Amino acid sequence: MPQYRIVTVDAFTKVAFKGNQAAVVAVPSDSPIDDKTMQAIAAEMNISETAFITPLMLQGPEEFQQSRVFGLRWFTPTCEVKLCGHATLAAAHALKYELGNKREKVYFETASGTLLVYSGLHNSYNMSLPVDPPAPMSVTDDVRTIVACILGEYKSTVQVEISPSLRYMVVYDPEKTGEDIARLEPKLSPELVAAGERENVIGVIATAKSSSHDFCSRFFAPWCGIDEDPVTGSAHTVLGPFWQERLGKKKFEAYQCSKRGGEVYVQTEFNDDGDVDIYGDAVTVVNGTINF
Structure with a gap:
């Protein structure tokens, strides 16, 4: 054996x-x-x-x-x-x-x-x-469904972006705090899964500014058999450039506020290969x- x-x-x-x-x-x-x-x-x-x-x-x-x-x-x-x-x-x-x-x-x-x-x-x-900077998505009915299942509702003020390589969707509501993200109870329903499959989404990142760190996040990937990933290193290859654009900095202290929780330090001063340091x-x- x-x-x-x-x-x-x-x-x-x-x-x-x-x-x-x-x-x-x-x-x-x-x-x-x-x-x-x-x-x-x-x-x-x-x-x-x-x-x-x-x-x-x-x-x-x-x-x-x-x-x-x-x-x-x-x-x-x-x-x-x-x-x-x-x-x-x-x-x-x-x-x-x-x-x-x-x-x-x-x-x-x-x-x-x-x-x-x-x-x-x-x-x-x-x-x-390898860094995977996200870009804005067209807001389709499927995108609205995904956002509503993750955040509880869809609002026109929510920013939605997708990373080209990993196909991670970033969902950001500027009105939500880190505490709001930690309290989310997403509906990982068949409707969510079907909508994500049509949009070729592999995972969804809900993120917000944080009172204790630069930003926080949670990661959901029922398309890969993972309802929620506790701490996701690959998600920060997407979140790094996402928050660099909004916070105007290149070094971050991040927190993934799942039940287990974990700290991730991110640096987006890219070298010639376009890598992000985690x-x-x-x-x-x-x-x-x-x-x-």
Whole structure:
């Protein structure tokens, strides 16, 4: 029976049971796992994302300790996704603290290109993720349905934008506070799902200015089998440029005000590759093996 090392990490938090959970499966280069089994493992874990990391360019008993470059894929309980920030952070943390990789920076080859993660002090990490600036959407009946399901009503003053790559919809009501966003009780109904499918929406971000941070948000993705994601790194590749335009700054302290909650630090001073820097912390919660 095959056995693989698996680690569960809470990302974007300094303490256990906060932030966002991700499972990280270490897949040796000589023992690949097929796509169907990866999806089955992600469904078995039944958390927002399960990440699979494989050493590239090096092989042998020390490949996880010595490699600088890894393949990385992310699966929700129902599908593979193009980009996942918190599971990337979790993968870097698992490599450093559970698999013995002491490199200051590691590279992940992914469906979104090469991602670079720097390891800092005290379980902190800096990820360079591809920026995905949103643009205004045409307000269709489906867009009105989505906004009403998330915010409770549609108003003409609500600003709605969509990111071109990830297809995340940003919903911003200037009259709502961070406390209002935290209290939202969205209706994740069949009507919402159908409207999102027609608009090719993968996730919806509700956001507002915050009294304690620069901005706050929540993220809903029933189209990927995730009613609400606790803390979403990839959403901040969209929120960074969104709030840069409105606040006139390039460094942000953000808070995702889900039930678990988590802090995300964002910097939008883009380099030549157009990356946005996402900073966060992580802690290991579970360490073991998976058998199948």
